[in-house]
Amino acid sequence: MTNIPLNDLKRTFDKHGMALQAAVGRVMASGWWLLGPATRDFCAAFASYVGGGECVGVGNGTDALEIALRALTPDDRHGAGAGDDLPEVVMAANAGGYSSFACHLARLKPVYADVEADTLLLSIDAAVAATSADTIAVVATHLYGGLLDVSALRRALDAAGRQRVAILEDCAQAHGLRGCGGMAGGLGDIAAFSFYPTKNLGALGDGGAILSRDEALIARVRALHQYGWSRKYMVDTPMGRNSRLDEMQAAILHVLLPHLDDANAARVAIQSAYAAALPASVTPVRSPLGSVAHLALVRTADREALKAHLAARGVASDVHYPILDCDQPGFAALPSRVAGTLERSRSAVAEILTLPCFPTMTDAEIAQVCDALGTYAG
Amino acid sequence: MTNIPLNDLKRTFDKHGMALQAAVGRVMASGWWLLGPATRDFCAAFASYVGGGECVGVGNGTDALEIALRALTPDDRHGAGAGDDLPEVVMAANAGGYSSFACHLARLKPVYADVEADTLLLSIDAAVAATSADTIAVVATHLYGGLLDVSALRRALDAAGRQRVAILEDCAQAHGLRGCGGMAGGLGDIAAFSFYPTKNLGALGDGGAILSRDEALIARVRALHQYGWSRKYMVDTPMGRNSRLDEMQAAILHVLLPHLDDANAARVAIQSAYAAALPASVTPVRSPLGSVAHLALVRTADREALKAHLAARGVASDVHYPILDCDQPGFAALPSRVAGTLERSRSAVAEILTLPCFPTMTDAEIAQVCDALGTYAG
Numbered sequence: 001m002t003n004i005p006l007n008d009l010k011r012t013f014d015k016h017g018m019a020l021q022a023a024v025g026r027v028m029a030s031g032w033w034l035l036g037p038a039t040r041d042f043c044a045a046f047a048s049y050v051g052g053g054e055c056v057g058v059g060n061g062t063d064a065l066e067i068a069l070r071a072l073t074p075d076d077r078h079g080a081g082a083g084d085d086l087p088e089v090v091m092a093a094n095a096g097g098y099s100s101f102a103c104h105l106a107r108l109k110p111v112y113a114d115v116e117a118d119t120l121l122l123s124i125d126a127a128v129a130a131t132s133a134d135t136i137a138v139v140a141t142h143l144y145g146g147l148l149d150v151s152a153l154r155r156a157l158d159a160a161g162r163q164r165v166a167i168l169e170d171c172a173q174a175h176g177l178r179g180c181g182g183m184a185g186g187l188g189d190i191a192a193f194s195f196y197p198t199k200n201l202g203a204l205g206d207g208g209a210i211l212s213r214d215e216a217l218i219a220r221v222r223a224l225h226q227y228g229w230s231r232k233y234m235v236d237t238p239m240g241r242n243s244r245l246d247e248m249q250a251a252i253l254h255v256l257l258p259h260l261d262d263a264n265a266a267r268v269a270i271q272s273a274y275a276a277a278l279p280a281s282v283t284p285v286r287s288p289l290g291s292v293a294h295l296a297l298v299r300t301a302d303r304e305a306l307k308a309h310l311a312a313r314g315v316a317s318d319v320h321y322p323i324l325d326c327d328q329p330g331f332a333a334l335p336s337r338v339a340g341t342l343e344r345s346r347s348a349v350a351e352i353l354t355l356p357c358f359p360t361m362t363d364a365e366i367a368q369v370c371d372a373l374g375t376y377a378g
Numbered sequence: 379m380t381n382i383p384l385n386d387l388k389r390t391f392d393k394h395g396m397a398l399q400a401a402v403g404r405v406m407a408s409g410w411w412l413l414g415p416a417t418r419d420f421c422a423a424f425a426s427y428v429g430g431g432e433c434v435g436v437g438n439g440t441d442a443l444e445i446a447l448r449a450l451t452p453d454d455r456h457g458a459g460a461g462d463d464l465p466e467v468v469m470a471a472n473a474g475g476y477s478s479f480a481c482h483l484a485r486l487k488p489v490y491a492d493v494e495a496d497t498l499l500l501s502i503d504a505a506v507a508a509t510s511a512d513t514i515a516v517v518a519t520h521l522y523g524g525l526l527d528v529s530a531l532r533r534a535l536d537a538a539g540r541q542r543v544a545i546l547e548d549c550a551q552a553h554g555l556r557g558c559g560g561m562a563g564g565l566g567d568i569a570a571f572s573f574y575p576t577k578n579l580g581a582l583g584d585g586g587a588i589l590s591r592d593e594a595l596i597a598r599v600r601a602l603h604q605y606g607w608s609r610k611y612m613v614d615t616p617m618g619r620n621s622r623l624d625e626m627q628a629a630i631l632h633v634l635l636p637h638l639d640d641a642n643a644a645r646v647a648i649q650s651a652y653a654a655a656l657p658a659s660v661t662p663v664r665s666p667l668g669s670v671a672h673l674a675l676v677r678t679a680d681r682e683a684l685k686a687h688l689a690a691r692g693v694a695s696d697v698h699y700p701i702l703d704c705d706q707p708g709f710a711a712l713p714s715r716v717a718g719t720l721e722r723s724r725s726a727v728a729e730i731l732t733l734p735c736f737p738t739m740t741d742a743e744i745a746q747v748c749d750a751l752g753t754y755a756g
Binding site: 030066101109203204211237243248321328334 | 386387398408410412436437439440444482611616621701706707708738
């Protein structure tokens with residue numbers, strides 16, 4: 001029995017080490033370390049991979065969400081009064097808080113809607129019901145790498161008279177996720193990506209990106225990610241910040257991008273192997289519309305028992321995420337609204353467990369996890 | 379005649395290339411790319427170099443200013459009402475906007491006070507006069523690498539009954555700057571550093587740091603720079619964000635730190651050579667209390683004529699910074715207050731010019747700039 005970690009980033013490096021070292025070495029020696037050819041080339045390649053539009057590299061995935069939301073906020077709503085007057089953004093409460101951070105930083109009010117019980121993705125019905133005249137956007141998070149039906153969300157919003165509510169795809173866990181006649185990141189109005197090292201496409205440090213086909217929107221993003229400058233030292237757009245993708249990280253991502261589909265296939269195969277091995281008391285969490293298995297989640301009534309059973313068999317596990325956004329003590333004093341009871345979100349948060357799932361897992365390791373799952377009596 | 383650029387980062391890399399490549403290679407192969415041993419070791423070394431306290435690595439210098447200001451903001455003033463109720467931060471208007479961005483992002487009101495005519499550093503008298511009962515901090519920017527007398531500022535604030543107004547040192551241009559019985563970054567209550575590549579201590583990409591000897595304050599910084607987490611996924615401190623120094627950048631900075639004093643000495647020697655070569659119509663901008671010559675600035679009535687004269691002799695020049703913060707169109711709709719006429723700031727902004735000054739300049743290049751300066755009739 002070997003100990004199987006939740007992830008092992010060193011293996012990711014080992015697999016592509018020579019190419020990564022060479023790419024980083026070239027950037028280092030070039031003397032051009034920000035907003036240069038590596039970022040330009042990676043962003044072009046990534047936008048093309050996702051299916052068109054433009055890509056702006058930023059510092060990390062949370063910055064990507066924040067800047068995308070600021071870009072979606074109408075100019076006359078910037079710096080609106082406190083509390084009830086803030087523009088609203090509808091989202092699920094079970095996605096780790098990142099969209100909530102982005103809202104609070106951008107002076108927007110998160111509105112929490114419930115999820116679907118099987119996929120744990122935002123419920124389209126609940127999301128539409130949670131919108132109001134103040135809603136500027138819905139965050140469509142492809143949580144765990146499972147596809148949210150963005151086309152259906154758009155149709156439902158339109159049918160409810162919410163044509164002006166934008167859809168921000170949160171693709172932090174969904175690089176290369178195909179479905180809905182396209183790819184995650186190209187299905188809504190604007191998309192935010194994280195390249196945190198554990199992501200399906202991960203840098204060797206922090207990084208992020210914003211994608212959109214809307215030229216006016218991406219022009220706002222481009223300004224907001226570097227001080228609102230129209231040119232150097234000339235601030236024209238309010239509420240800009242500094243958030244850039246390092247050239248070294250862009251070069252790393254460009255090396256890894258051609259391997260993304262294979263890595264995703266390996267993740268999905270692991271997720272499928274687990275699903276086949278599960279006892280009746282444990283159910284997989286997976287979108288039927290498509291998955292890149294960023295995290296392999298299961299759900300069971302007695303999570304602690306399953307966790308202990310796995311640990312005794314050398315299998316690490318964790319909870320993503322243990323606290324709903326609406327229950328975070330640090331958000332309690334900040335503006336927010338909860339739409340409905342979030343009954344399905346609350347029920348799931350006590351039952352979910354994340355299993356090891358990364359593309360460099362060996363067959364023996366996968367078999368060991370499957371054996372451990374199969375022997376769980378529950 | 380060769381063309382002399384304002385800076386040449388490729389030379390910085392060439393000078394330390396082997397050590398930098400080795401350090402980056404080690405971090406890449408380690409599989410630990412954020413918040414690991416490289417960041418821990420560099421932060422400890424940097425805090426020790428500056429003279430004590432604790433150092434938290436962040437994503438860039440503007441984030442450092444924003445997070446430091448958020449840490450200084452009392453909890454009951456977070457998310458305070460719009461407009462006139464915002465806590466105030468006193469600063470100079472001629473420092474490129476970075477502290478203004480940080481204020482607007484943190485929902486604080488920048489209050490602009492005038493500078494001294496000779497150093498272009500914040501006037502202590504003007505700063506104290508600009509404070510109010512709403513002032514939470516004064517930003518002491520060691521602009522261009524020139525030392526602001528932080529001890530005198532402290533005494534003046536105290537004498538005016540402003541004992542509770544904190545001093546935030548902006549050290550983005552002042553790495554290794556000694557004076558006032560210590561080093562810039564250790565003279566006030568908290569300090570923000572940028573490691574943008576052109577800085578005296580620069581990364582090969584974005585990076586920043588916050589230093590303080592105040593344990594409660596640095597604990598707030600540590601929470602705010604990673605989501606306000608008290609532990610993973612548990613948000614306890616409101617208004618956190620994600621802003622981390624990459625391990626690769628920390629390793630790079632650790633390689634360069636032992637060379638900082640020598641590089642600063644080379645910069646200062648260039649600044650002194652220029653001062654000796656200037657005709658009567660051109661005056662140097664330099665703090666008498668100490669300088670690390672981040673930028674070599676001069677001042678002259680007809681800036682465009684001097685710029686053209688230098689360009690004809692192969693010498694690049696630029697303006698830092700061409701627009702006062704209070705005149706930026708993108709800030710016009712945001713809360714701010716201007717204390718007095720800013721007469722000296724306004725007069726200087728039309729007359730300043732920045733000359734090439736970087737530690738890898740050759741003697742021949744320095745001589746060429748001196749010759750060009752000396753032949754300016756003005």
